[in-house]
Amino acid sequence: MKMKWIACLLLGMTALGSQAQQNQTSILKRVRQKGWELDLKAGINIGGFSPLPLPVEIRSIDSYNPTLAVQLGLDITKWIDDSRIWGITSGLRFENKNMTTRATVKNYGMEIIGGDGNRMKGNWTGGVRTQVQNTYLTLPVLASWKASPRWILHAGPYFSYLLDGTFSGDVYEGYLREGDPTGDKINFTNGAVATYDFSEHERKFQWGIQVGADWKAFSHLKVYTHLTWGLNDLFEKDFQTITFAMYPIYLNLGFGYTF
Structure with missing residues (x-):
């Protein structure tokens, strides 16, 4: 029983x-x-935050590491014509934009934190290590064109909100001119380093342009790539320590599942 x-x-x-x-x-x-299409996507971001063009203060980029930066999101496409050639794509994605770089600079605007906790502001000449680890919630608004049964091209603006951000690093093997390029000289040599942290000055809202393509590998599986290019400065308008704007430029590679 x-x-x-x-x-x-x-x-x-x-x-x-x-x-x-x-x-x-x-x-x-x-x-x-x-006429609706839903895609669940996952990928990685490769790129960095860069001034355009490279300013004279940055004499060389000595190393670059994109580190692991993931992206997860849901895209929703509404095809607006009967032939389903043209559509509008939006959605939400959770993404990291990271990088670690080393550079040699001259008269680079800097505010460092000494070993005693005191802050010193001026112009730095020497080595700079920068680490960026930012997490965003991003909304794209894209025009979509089905170029063939397998290819869909996208282009349009995106809008991002900074959920958590770190922009920090250290300086080494050089000297700081306090106040301006003719100020008192403070040397950091023989392995001496000083840290800096500009995280609290990062801008909460970012926006830019996204272009990319989806390739339909199977009936439900897509492989995709897109490039995002930020159009406003990483830092708030009243932040004057770094004297040039820095823009996020990232290539995303990944795959998606179509429901």
């Missing part, structure tokens, strides 16, 4: 699961018939 009840229970659960799957399939089918 007990085995009979267990068998009935398993049979009922199987039937409910099958019915739920059928209902889900039916809903997705109706959504697609109305």
